[in-house]
Amino acid sequence: MKKLFFTLIFVIGFSVFGSVIDASAQTKCAVLPFKNAYGDMKMNIWSYRLQDSLLQALSVLDPEGKNFTFIPIDEIEDELAQLNMDPSNPQYETDMWNAVVGLGAELVVMGDFNFKNERFLINAYVVDVKTKLRNQKRQARNIFKKEKDIMKSVPIIVKKLKKIFVK
Numbered sequence: 001m002k003k004l005f006f007t008l009i010f011v012i013g014f015s016v017f018g019s020v021i022d023a024s025a026q027t028k029c030a031v032l033p034f035k036n037a038y039g040d041m042k043m044n045i046w047s048y049r050l051q052d053s054l055l056q057a058l059s060v061l062d063p064e065g066k067n068f069t070f071i072p073i074d075e076i077e078d079e080l081a082q083l084n085m086d087p088s089n090p091q092y093e094t095d096m097w098n099a100v101v102g103l104g105a106e107l108v109v110m111g112d113f114n115f116k117n118e119r120f121l122i123n124a125y126v127v128d129v130k131t132k133l134r135n136q137k138r139q140a141r142n143i144f145k146k147e148k149d150i151m152k153s154v155p156i157i158v159k160k161l162k163k164i165f166v167k
Helices: 002-026 041-059 073-082 092-103 147-165
Strands: 027-030 069-070 106-118 119-128 133-145
Touching: 027 041, 027 073, 027 133, 041 069, 041 073, 041 106, 041 119, 041 147, 069 106, 073 092, 106 147, 119 147
Parallel strands: 027 069, 027 106
Antiparallel strands: 106 119, 119 133
C-alpha cells in the first residue's frame, strides 16, 4: 500500500513539476495592430486585419504552445481600453509599451504600413520587450502590395519571422 501511495505521489508530482517546466519554457508574445503611417483613418481597418491574420498565421507554427503563446487580441484591446489610449496622443507609443508590459509579453510583433501610388508598403518586426530593440535578422521589410492583395503579405511576413518562433 505504501509503495502504491509513493508511486502515485511521484507520478502526480512529476506531472505537476513537468507542466511548470513546460510553461516556463514558453515565450509570451503579443501581436499589435499595425501602425497606419499614411494617416487616413479609413485605412485603419488594415491595421486590425493585418494584426488578426498575422496572429492566426503565427499561431499555426506552434499549435500546442510548447515554445510560445500569443496573447489574445481581446486581452490586448482590454488592456489598451483600460489605459484609455488615444492613437492621436503623442504619448501613444509609451502607453502602448506600458500595455505590453502589463500583459507580461516578452516579444512583440508589430508593423506599419504606408500607402503611395496605389500600393501599400508594409513592414513587420519582432521586438524584445526588455530592450525595446528589433530583431535585426528577422524583419519583413518593404513588402509592396495593391490594396486588393494586401493580405497576401501575411505569408511573406510569417516566412521572414518564423525562425524566431520555431525552435
